[in-house]
Amino acid sequence: DTAVSQTPKYLVTQMGNDKSIKCEQNLGHDTMYWYKQDSKKFLKIMFSYNNKELIINETVPNRFSPKSPDKAHLNLHINSLELGDSAVYFCASSQNPGPGNEQFFGPGTRLTVL
Amino acid sequence: TQLLEQSPQFLSIQEGENLTVYCNSSSVFSSLQWYRQEPGEGPVLLVTVVTGGEVKKLKRLTFQFGDARKDSSLHITAAQPGDTGLYLCAGFISNFGNEKLTFGTGTRLTIIP
Numbered sequence: 001d002t003a004v005s006q007t008p009k010y011l012v013t014q015m016g017n018d019k020s021i022k023c024e025q026n027l028g029h030d031t032m033y034w035y036k037q038d039s040k041k042f043l044k045i046m047f048s049y050n051n052k053e054l055i056i057n058e059t060v061p062n063r064f065s066p067k068s069p070d071k072a073h074l075n076l077h078i079n080s081l082e083l084g085d086s087a088v089y090f091c092a093s094s095q096n097p098g099p100g101n102e103q104f105f106g107p108g109t110r111l112t113v114l
Numbered sequence: 115t116q117l118l119e120q121s122p123q124f125l126s127i128q129e130g131e132n133l134t135v136y137c138n139s140s141s142v143f144s145s146l147q148w149y150r151q152e153p154g155e156g157p158v159l160l161v162t163v164v165t166g167g168e169v170k171k172l173k174r175l176t177f178q179f180g181d182a183r184k185d186s187s188l189h190i191t192a193a194q195p196g197d198t199g200l201y202l203c204a205g206f207i208s209n210f211g212n213e214k215l216t217f218g219t220g221t222r223l224t225i226i227p
Contacts, residue, residue, distance in 0.1 A: 002154070041159070041200055044196040055212045090156050099213040100145040100164055100205040105156025 003027050004106040006091050012112045013081055020077045021109045023091030031055075032074040033092040033103065034066060043090070049074055050097050078111075086113045117141050118205055118218035126224040130192055135201055135221045137186045143205030144213065146179055146186050151200040193225045 003024045013019055025032060033056075034046040048056035052068045063079045074091060088108045094101040118139045127133055137146070145164045149157035161170050163179035163186065168175045174197075176189040186203055203218040 003199075041151075041220045041222070043202065045214060046171075046215070048212065050212075056214055092156070097212050099208075100147075100162050102159045102162070103157075103215060105158070107115070107154070108156055 004091055004093055006089075006106040006109050007056050008109060009107065009112050010112075012114065014114055015081055015083060017081050018077070018079045019081060019111070020075055021089055021091075021111075023074045023076070023106060025072055025091075025093040027093055027104060029093040029095050029104075030071060031094045031097045031101075032068065032071075034074065034076050035090040035092060035105075037088045037090060037108070039087070047074075047076075048097060055097060070087070078099075081111075081113045083113050086111055117207075117216050119205055120201075120218040120221045122221060123219065124222050124224075126226060127193060128226050129194060133190050133193060133223070135188045135190075135223070137175070137188075137203035137218050139184050139205065141207065142183050143207065144183075146203060147215070148177055148181070148186070148188055149202045149204060149217075151202060157165045157200075157202055163214060193223075195225045195227050198225050200224060 009020045031050045033048045035043050037043045046060045047066045049068045065077045068074045088110050090108045091106040092103045094103045121136045147162045148160045151157040162175045166181045166183045168179045174178045174191045178187045201221045204215045
C-alpha cells in the first residue's frame with residue numbers, strides 16, 4: 001500500500017558509472033518531483049514533472065536526466081557519477097503543482113559514490 | 115543563498131519541556147509548510163499555513179505564519195520522545211507560473227526521556 005516507492009533503497013557505485021533510480025506513485029497525482037538531500041540534511045528540489053511534462057529544472061548538471069514514461073512514474077538517470085553526487089535522493093508527488101499542495105515523499109535512495 | 119533559515123539548528127531538551135523553532139526569510143511566500151522527517155524516511159507534512167498571521171494547532175504543536183508571510187514558528191508544548199525528528203519548514207515561491215517548494219535548513223530535535 002506504499003504511496004510513493006523508490007528503488008533501490010541503497011546504491012553504492014564507482015565514480016564514472018551510470019546509474020538509475022526509479023520512482024512510482026499510486027496516489028493518482030499529476031505532479032512528481034526529485035529532491036536531493038545532502039549530508040547536512042538540506043533538501044533541494046532538482047526537477048518537477050506535471051502530467052509527464054518537465055516544469056521545473058533547477059540548475060542541475062545535465063548528467064542528470066529525468067524521464068516520466070507516465071504520470072505514475074518518474075525515473076532519474078545519472079551519467080558519469082561523481083563523488084559530489086553522494087546524497088539521499090527523494091522522489092515526491094502532489095495532486096498538482098499549485099501552492100499549498102501536500103507533497104508525499106518516498107523513503108529515499110541513499111547513493112554513495114566511491 | 116539560503117532563502118529559509120531555521121533556528122536553532124540542533125535542540126536537545128528534556129521530556130515535558132516546551133520549545134519553539136523559528137523559520138525566517140527575506141522572501142514572501144504564498145504559503146508555508148512544516149514537515150517532520152524521521153531517520154531513513156522521507157519528510158511528512160504536518161501543516162500548511164496560507165494567511166499572514168494565521169495560527170494553526172495540531173494537538174501539542176502550534177504553528178504561526180508571520181503577518182508579512184516571510185517567517186513562521188513552531189511551538190511544541192510538553193515535548194515527548196515521539197516528537198524527536200528533523201523539522202523542516204518549506205515555502206512556496208512562484209517559478210514562472212509554477213510553484214517551487216523551497217526547504218529550510220532544518221532543526222534536529224531530540225527529546226530526552
